[in-house]
Amino acid sequence: MQGETGAALRDRVAQHIQAIYHDSPLGASPEGLAAALLDIMRLPPEQAPPLQHVNHWNQCDAVLITYGDSLLGRDEKPLATLKRFLDENTDRLLKGVHILPFYPWSSDDGFAVLDYSSVNEALGDWSDIEAIAADYDLMADLVINHCSSRSLWFENFVKGQDPGRGYFFTADPGEDLSAVVRPRTSPLLREVETSEGTRHVWCTFSHDQVDLDFRNPEVLKAFVSIVRQYLDAGVRIFRLDAVAFLWKVPGTSCLNLEETHEVVRLLRTLVEHARPDAMLITETNIPNRENLSYFGNANEAHCVYNFSLPPLLLNTLVTGDCSYLKQWVMAMPPAQNGTAYFNFIASHDGIGLRPAEGLLSDEELDRLIQAMQRFGGHVSYRALENGESRPYEINIALFDALQGTVAGPDEWGLERFVCAHAVMLGLEGIPGIYLHSLLGTRNDYQRVEHTGHARSINRHQWDLDLLQEALADGDSSHSQVFRRLKALLAIRRRQAAFHPNATQFTLHLGTAVLGFWRQSMDRRQSVFCISNISREPQALNLMDINLIDSHQWMDLIGGEVYGSRDQQLELRPYQTLWITNLPDHC
Structure with missing residues (x-):
């Protein structure tokens, strides 16, 4: 590897392309497409490959997860407010920051992207992104499975124009699609009238989120160009959103297909040659064994989201029994050098239940769901092959989720909440802390009523002045949570035994x-x-x-x-x- 040349790199990329498009017409040779991708990434013709199995992280690494507009200040754009809060309040205890989609969007709080190359004007501009990236390891979403039905790409798809013509996956509604695994209950196909007649567009998530067709190499080239732009803006960590659904073959589950894994391998090859310490994190909210497959042989994702941790830890703390969590911890294979788990217990989404399948019994899951509903939570569902639905995630703020046990609320909510984070911070892996957990934010019922979406319960927007008042009040739960979690982070970063791969x-x-x-x-x-x-x-x-x-x-x-x-x-x-x-x- 160390003697690899530019031509050898092109050959390696061509091998990825051959593996991806083995059954799809390319319109060009794998070598030709490889050369085009290397040109887009501006990779020198002769470049030594990065060292393999290197850990680009240590015990100092912790990532804050936040929307770009979770903190609202006066007379400044939200991204500037976010950076000011980080600089003035977090004591540099959070080395990285994951800003959820900061692009123009039409729905799903950013995950229906209108334009990947722009920053949402309501948040700020590229100079704000670059300022954050200059002082923090910036994680950005590569929303790679789908984009907005109101994007220029989709408008051009309807018109039969470029760029966009041939960019979206369509299927025959007469095909047997019963095996397709989805996280939603809405119809999979959306009927659209185009210049070429009626087409049925594939929509894994919602009808405003239309799935892209990576069988078309032009789609791959477009996303490689987006990756290059994000690298130029200072992005170091790429979160591959919903990547497990990327490649579709009707008649299969269309989940975790080998072509999807090969696309991840290709992106890793390109990204790590462009910036050796860049990282890919796969967001795959699926059962544990399937999730772990995205490590590959240390040649796919650098990190995988530890999706089983949130439901298992929540279940542990509300039942007072760690048996299921302990069995899972014992069974988790150590991440080899060059890979790491990304641990989290709360996020902008709900607490996923699919990653607990096979780990918690149906009875345990039902008991957990009932407890969360008593604490003000909602439940979202997904469709099954037989047309029935099954609980997919619990929507609730973590502080409220831990206000009691299956027996009901009690006086131990704060201690239980801090305990949850102490467990996460001690475990093997890189911790990610959701802003609203760091602040002890409660269920936002008003936002749910305003948006009509259950996930909004944990997507509160803080007025910065009100937040600072709450943090200055030493008796407030917000102040106590913020102070105690920062203390744990400060201890953790000084201990070599807490290296993510220790x-x-x-x-x-x-x-x-x-x-x-x-x-x-x-x-x-x-x-x-x-x-x-x-x-x-x-x-x-x-x-x-x-x-x-x-x-x-x-x-x-x-x-x-x-x-x-x-x-x-x-x-x-x-x-x-x-x-x-x-x-x-x-």
């Missing part, structure tokens, strides 16, 4: 205490992460976690020093300990 082993401490052990890559530091996930005090003997007598151990969170390995502790409800032999070892 060793992890699960401890067996019963059903009410979740424990796992992290060890730094140089094997000098250990951290035992132990959480009482119940609302009853739990006894813990330090001998149970096999501490070494020759070391002095202390809790990084509470500061307590332990003088004897047979010391008996009592964990308060939802208390987390990070017990280490070598504090602040980086």
Whole structure:
């Protein structure tokens, strides 16, 4: 690999293209399309490849997830307000920021893109994006499966003009499409009158989100051009939105097809040659085994969203039983160097239930859904092959989701919420924290009523002045959440044992205490992460976690020093300990 030349790179890209288009007419040779893609990416004719299996992250990495207009200030565009808030309030504890689609859009809060090459004027402009990218690792969405039905591309598709003619996937409504897996209950095909007659356009998500047809190489070239533009604007991390649905073959599930995986491999090859520390993250809200397949052999996504974590951790904390979560943690394979899990427990979307399939029983899922509905949450559904529907996600703000247990609300909501984040921050992987979790934002029923969409419950827009007042009030839940989560982030970033690829082993401490052990890559530091996930005090003997007598151990969170390995502790409800032999070892 180290001796690869420009021609060899072209050959490698051509191999990707051959694998993608093996059954589709290209209109050009794979080598010709490869040369065109390299020209779009402005890759030098002779360029050494990047080093393989390199971790472009460490324990300092944590990513804030936010919409561009979640914070609204006076007399400035929201992107400028966002940067000012980050600069003045987060103490540089968040190395990265994922700004959800900041492009002009027509629906789905940005995920029906009108124009990939522009910044939504209501948010700011490219100079605002570049300013954020200059100080933070910027993650941007590559909304690659579909775009808006009101985009220029789709208007041109209807007219039979370029660019757009042949850009969208159509199907015969007479074909058997019953095997297609979808996250929605709306009809899959949308009838459209075009210059070439009636066409039935494929819509995986909504009729305003029309699916692109990557069988047409012009679509691939258009997206490679978009990638190049984002790199030029400072984007380092590309979130491949809904990528699992990308390639369609009627008669199949149209999910996770091999051509889709090959497109991801191609994009990785192009991106990592353009910027060696650039990263691809696949957003694949699907069952766990299928999700993990997007690592490939460390040649696809650098990171995959750990979609099973949110429902499993939520279930753990509202039932007081960590059995299912512990089984999953034990079964998760370590991410090899050059790859990492992207951990999150809340996002702009709901808490997905598909990633819990096969991990939680139907009875457990029903009990969880009922508890969330009692706490003010909504449930979204997806269509099954037989025409029935099945719960797809729970829509609720995480702070409200953790206000109680299956028995009902209680006084432990704040502690339970902080415990959830302490667990996530300790686990192998890179943590992503949703802005509204960092701020302890509650269910926004008014926004749901205004938009008519259940997901809006967790998409509140803060007036910055009101937010600053809430954060300045030391007794407010917002202030307490913000302060305590920042404290955990500050501790985490100083511990080498919390490197995203550091060793992890699960401890067996019963059903009410979740424990796992992290060890730094140089094997000098250990951290035992132990959480009482119940609302009853739990006894813990330090001998149970096999501490070494020759070391002095202390809790990084509470500061307590332990003088004897047979010391008996009592964990308060939802208390987390990070017990280490070598504090602040980086």
